[in-house]
Amino acid sequence: MKSVSFAPSILSADFSKLKEEVKSVEEVADFIHVDVMDGHFVPNITIGPVVSNSLKRSKEIRIPFSIHLMITDPDKYASEFEVDSEDLIIFHSEVTDNPREMIDKVRGLGCQVGISQKPGGDLGEILPILDELDEVLVMGVEPGFGGQQFMPETLERIEVLRREISDRGLETAVAVDGGMNPSTVVEAVDAGADTIIAGSAVFGREDRVKAVKELRKAVQ
Ligand code: DX5
Ligand code: ZN
Numbered sequence: 392m393k394s395v396s397f398a399p400s401i402l403s404a405d406f407s408k409l410k411e412e413v414k415s416v417e418e419v420a421d422f423i424h425v426d427v428m429d430g431h432f433v434p435n436i437t438i439g440p441v442v443s444n445s446l447k448r449s450k451e452i453r454i455p456f457s458i459h460l461m462i463t464d465p466d467k468y469a470s471e472f473e474v475d476s477e478d479l480i481i482f483h484s485e486v487t488d489n490p491r492e493m494i495d496k497v498r499g500l501g502c503q504v505g506i507s508q509k510p511g512g513d514l515g516e517i518l519p520i521l522d523e524l525d526e527v528l529v530m531g532v533e534p535g536f537g538g539q540q541f542m543p544e545t546l547e548r549i550e551v552l553r554r555e556i557s558d559r560g561l562e563t564a565v566a567v568d569g570g571m572n573p574s575t576v577v578e579a580v581d582a583g584a585d586t587i588i589a590g591s592a593v594f595g596r597e598d599r600v601k602a603v604k605e606l607r608k609a610v611q
Contacts, residue, residue, distance in 0.1 A: 395580055395610050396564070397603055398422035398457050400590035402437065403537040409442070413452055416593060419603040422457040422479065424568070424588045429462040432486060433535035440471035447473050457481065457526075457588070459507065459568065461534050466493060474502035481505035481528050484516050494523050505566070509534060510545050518555055524563050526586065527552050531579070532569030537590040541570025546582040553583025573609040580610040 397420050404412035413423050425443050430436040446452055455477035462468060465482035472480060480497045484506050487493045497504040505526035506517055510533060517527060529548050532539040545567070552565050566586035567579045576587055589606060596602040 394585070395607070396421040396586040397606060398424040398566070398586060398588045399593040399599070399603065400424035400426055400459075400537065400568070400588055401594070402426040403590035403594035405594075406438075409446060410449055410451065412594065412599075413446060413454065415599045416603060417452070417454045419600050419607075420454060421586075423452075423454050424590075425456055425458045426590075427458060427460050427462060427468075428535065429464075431463045432483065433461045435535045440468065440473075444471075444473045447478075455479070457505070457566075459528065459588075462486070466496065469493075469497055470500060472500075474500055476501055477503070479503040479505050479526060481507050481526065484508045484512060490516070490520055491523065494520065505564075507534075507568070510542055510548075514548060514551055517552075521552075521556060521563050522559065522561055526564040526566050528566040528568050528586075528588070529584070530569055531567050531571065531575070534569070538595070539570055541572075541575040541579075543578070546578055549579060549582040549584050571606070573605050576606050576609050 399416045399420050428435045428437040457479040459481045463486050494504050503525035507528035531541045531545050556563050564586050565584050567584040568588035571589040572592045593602045
């Protein structure tokens with residue numbers, strides 16, 4: 392059976408008790424997903440290194456972080472995030488002319504590296520550098536907000552990436568972010584996703600453990 396990773400996104404969590412929220416999914420999730428937005432790259436502002444680093448420094452939190460930088464200047468801010476070898480920093484292809492340089496910079500921080508793209512982006516920019524990436528994050532919605540409907544046309548992007556990764560014998564993970572629920576998760580995994588990022592489908596529910604378990608069950 393293919394193994395699928397789950398990364399609940401704190402964007403839909405209660406920010407007044409963030410540590411407890413992260414802890415509430417630790418036993419069932421593989422990553423905690425941290426959405427960083429600057430009000431420029433996307434029309435919303437969330438959190439930055441101050442909050443992420445506070446969580447990271449908490450001795451009670453053990454789960455790896457997947458830090459999704461929806462910002463125009465990852466070059467300037469990526470190094471502000473405290474990370475270790477199991478964590479992942481994801482930047483967007485749209486904000487750099489030299490993704491290879493950005494990949495090296497992020498890897499130099501001692502963590503894993505991912506790249507993402509808005510749903511209309513040119514996958515041709517990512518295919519040549521797949522071997523340098525730990526993860527490609529396919530947006531299932533226009534980035535900026537939780538709770539949006541999955542765009543089915545993005546399934547094809549997952550398929551293209553999965554085919555290319557298999558053909559070249561690479562290990563790069565294909566994540567999908569946005570609009571995931573117990574029904575869309577099945578289509579995404581069938582298309583080739585092996586990492587599911589879900590905000591409202593987890594933190595919008597009273598019982599977060601049950602919510603993640605339901606997502607997992609849907610793709611077993
Ligand atoms: C959206 C963010 C997502 C968001 C997903 O721009 O990148 O990580 O939290 O939220 P849901 O799962 O509610 O669509
Ligand atoms: Zn995200």
